[in-house]
Amino acid sequence: MNTLFEYTIRLADDSLILGHRMSEWCGHGPILEEDIALTNIALDLVGQATSFLAYAGETEGKKRDADALAFLRFDREYKNALLVEQPNGDFGMTMMRQFLFDAFRKPLFERLQHSSDKQLAAIAEKSLKETKYHLKHSSEWVIRLGDGTEESNGRIQDALNTLWRYTPDLFYADEVDQEMQQQGIAPDMAAVYADWNATVQHVFQEATIEIPSNNWKQTGGRKGLHSEHMGHILAELQYMQRAYPNMEW
Amino acid sequence: MKDFDTAELERKFQEKIDKDIKIEPKDWMPDDYRQTLIRQISQHAHSEIVGMLPEGNWITRAPNLRRKAVLLAKVQDEAGHGLYLYSATETLGADREQTIDDLHSGKAKYSSIFNYPTVSWADMGAIGWLVDGAAIMNQVPLCRCSYGPYARAMVRVCKEESFHQRQGFEIMMQLAGGTPEQKAMAQDALNRFWWPSLMMFGPNDAESKHTAQSVKWKIKRHTNDELRQQFVDVTVPQAEMIGLTIPDKDLKFNAETGKYSYGEIDWTEFWEVVKGNGPCNKERVDARRKAKENGEWVREAANAFAQKRALKKSA
Amino acid sequence: MSKNEWPLWEVFIRSKQGLSHKHVGSLRAADAQMAVENARDVYTRRSEGISIWVIESKDVYASDPTEADALFEPADSKVYRHPTFYDVPDGISHM
Numbered sequence: 001m002n003t004l005f006e007y008t009i010r011l012a013d014d015s016l017i018l019g020h021r022m023s024e025w026c027g028h029g030p031i032l033e034e035d036i037a038l039t040n041i042a043l044d045l046v047g048q049a050t051s052f053l054a055y056a057g058e059t060e061g062k063k064r065d066a067d068a069l070a071f072l073r074f075d076r077e078y079k080n081a082l083l084v085e086q087p088n089g090d091f092g093m094t095m096m097r098q099f100l101f102d103a104f105r106k107p108l109f110e111r112l113q114h115s116s117d118k119q120l121a122a123i124a125e126k127s128l129k130e131t132k133y134h135l136k137h138s139s140e141w142v143i144r145l146g147d148g149t150e151e152s153n154g155r156i157q158d159a160l161n162t163l164w165r166y167t168p169d170l171f172y173a174d175e176v177d178q179e180m181q182q183q184g185i186a187p188d189m190a191a192v193y194a195d196w197n198a199t200v201q202h203v204f205q206e207a208t209i210e211i212p213s214n215n216w217k218q219t220g221g222r223k224g225l226h227s228e229h230m231g232h233i234l235a236e237l238q239y240m241q242r243a244y245p246n247m248e249w
Numbered sequence: 250m251k252d253f254d255t256a257e258l259e260r261k262f263q264e265k266i267d268k269d270i271k272i273e274p275k276d277w278m279p280d281d282y283r284q285t286l287i288r289q290i291s292q293h294a295h296s297e298i299v300g301m302l303p304e305g306n307w308i309t310r311a312p313n314l315r316r317k318a319v320l321l322a323k324v325q326d327e328a329g330h331g332l333y334l335y336s337a338t339e340t341l342g343a344d345r346e347q348t349i350d351d352l353h354s355g356k357a358k359y360s361s362i363f364n365y366p367t368v369s370w371a372d373m374g375a376i377g378w379l380v381d382g383a384a385i386m387n388q389v390p391l392c393r394c395s396y397g398p399y400a401r402a403m404v405r406v407c408k409e410e411s412f413h414q415r416q417g418f419e420i421m422m423q424l425a426g427g428t429p430e431q432k433a434m435a436q437d438a439l440n441r442f443w444w445p446s447l448m449m450f451g452p453n454d455a456e457s458k459h460t461a462q463s464v465k466w467k468i469k470r471h472t473n474d475e476l477r478q479q480f481v482d483v484t485v486p487q488a489e490m491i492g493l494t495i496p497d498k499d500l501k502f503n504a505e506t507g508k509y510s511y512g513e514i515d516w517t518e519f520w521e522v523v524k525g526n527g528p529c530n531k532e533r534v535d536a537r538r539k540a541k542e543n544g545e546w547v548r549e550a551a552n553a554f555a556q557k558r559a560l561k562k563s564a
Numbered sequence: 565m566s567k568n569e570w571p572l573w574e575v576f577i578r579s580k581q582g583l584s585h586k587h588v589g590s591l592r593a594a595d596a597q598m599a600v601e602n603a604r605d606v607y608t609r610r611s612e613g614i615s616i617w618v619i620e621s622k623d624v625y626a627s628d629p630t631e632a633d634a635l636f637e638p639a640d641s642k643v644y645r646h647p648t649f650y651d652v653p654d655g656i657s658h659m
Binding site: 023026027028029030031033034035039040043046047050053067070071090091092143145147148149151152236237239240241249 | 298301302305310312313314315316317318321322324325329331332335420423424427428430536539540543544547548549550551553554557
């Protein structure tokens with residue numbers, strides 16, 4: 001197994017699939033200003049995915065470019081965390097998903113920008129700026145909704161209850177991570193987790209919501225074992241490339 | 250304050266317009282001028298916002314990452330443009346939420362073109378090339394509109410829109426020069442969007458009830474037919490260049506005038522779509538209404554939170 | 565207007581260091597922080613700014629256009645405030 005390819009694909013697919021989900025909001029946001037903000041996040045994520053995928057293609061050396069990797073893999077070959085493929089639900093669900101992800105991505109990129117792999121370091125450095133803003137935006141919304149009305153508090157708590165089980169998948173670490181960490185390419189996941197945990201604890205306290213006591217965990221994304229939602233995402237994402245193979249667009 | 254009579258105010262107002270002095274929000278203006286502007290700018294804003302939907306329909310299915318990013322950015326711009334325009338109506342005293350509710354109730358109109366479905370990827374090309382092309386023709390003269398905030402919003406809109414038409418034409422060019430399936434897809438999109446694009450300029454001058462007054466007030470600088478002709482004249486050669494056929498058997502170039510004459514527009518179809526009987530009228534307005542309704546609790550929560558924090562701060 | 569409509573804010577953008585903030589338009593936001601972020605997303609998508617000011621529209625106090633004559637015309641007659649009012653003989657430079 002090409003571990004650098006595998007590691008990079010995981011980073012890429014998180015951005016690709018969450019970017020896909022966020023782009024579903026375009027034209028349907030709760031107010032025009034927020035519609036524009038959500039699309040900005042989607043655009044950042046699609047941009048990150050493009051950079052990571054292009055690099056993954058290079059490291060693979062099989063002449064697959066970013067598009068070939070984005071659109072022409074089979075479902076088990078997508079390695080995004082389960083969290084990012086979860087449906088948008090209401091605006092609270094989307095913001096909670098975004099927050100849990102941003103709080104993970106920020107400490108990850110903060111470390112990855114010092115990676116011994118110069119290309120990954122460069123992508124992480126650029127993406128970190130975007131991610132900091134995403135985290136600011138999503139954490140403010142989680143707090144606003146949590147400490148807003150009784151209804152909004154209930155909805156954001158529900159979102160957390162639903163999504164919490166997918167958070168361990170973000171920190172899933174196997175031999176790929178170990179090898180990358182040994183080579184100084186990937187950061188220590190335990191440290192990333194500690195930062196993530198501090199952020200979520202702080203924000204949930206401000207938002208007056210609680211981490212559910214049910215500790216049921218869902219993992220599998222990094223091994224390509226996804227929820228039922230993933231197939232539908234891919235059906236849309238890949239439609240053109242599958243229906244009209246080998247054409248330029 | 251001295252009590253001017255309205256006739257005197259109106260005379261001075263028209264004098265300013267004639268001298269190309271812009272009207273600003275707090276200036277005196279005839280009520281009809283205000284109402285005409287509110288109607289026109291809000292229709293324009295609604296068109297931008299409803300216009301997000303047919304293109305938004307293809308974002309998750311864009312054929313590659315570059316096209317996906319471009320389409321996202323373009324649809325996002327439309328949200329921005331809608332917002333600039335709602336801002337302009339707010340300077341005239343029209344509250345945004347009320348304006349939007351008028352769209353949802355069917356009282357306010359928007360450009361009929363967005364009531365046609367986008368059934369293939371090529372429609373993204375056709376919309377950018379034809380619909381944005383037609384929109385630009387309408388919009389460029391509005392940058393010199395007599396009402397300051399509208400003119401300024403339009404300057405911004407036109408600057409940002411310059412890439413919209415190009416990206417659409419690029420899609421069409423790629424398809425037209427591609428495989429037979431792609432070329433057929435492009436021709437089919439042109440066939441479906443050509444006539445509705447011509448309708449975008451509105452009824453013939455003889456039928457257009459607002460034109461004369463709007464020209465006098467410099468809200469409008471050209472008539473519907475003038476703009477439509479200009480659009481046909483620039484677009485036909487573009488289609489020829491990429492090897493697509495305009496679906497009009499009566500289309501003829503007149504070497505004497507340098508202009509194209511074109512076939513009769515199906516005005517029955519136009520009025521039916523305006524009345525709400527187009528293929529997607531209901532879906533479009535329903536989607537916008539749903540977005541507003543689903544966002545109600547979010548907007549309420551944000552207000553409640555802001556009030557709580559303000560209280561905390563002052564305590 | 566429903567009770568849930570957010571207040572209106574005026575947005576001012578500094579396009580680069582050395583220039584002052586300029587009014588660019590308005591938007592709606594529940595609070596000042598959100599107004600700044602919305603302004604970033606709405607008005608600086610093409611790198612138009614490096615600094616943002618927002619102020620709630622209701623807090624802007626403006627001069628009355630019907631008083632424009634009294635407010636601004638008296639300055640028109642004071643031409644001696646402008647350098648072009650003065651004659652400088654040929655041959656004199658740097659003035």
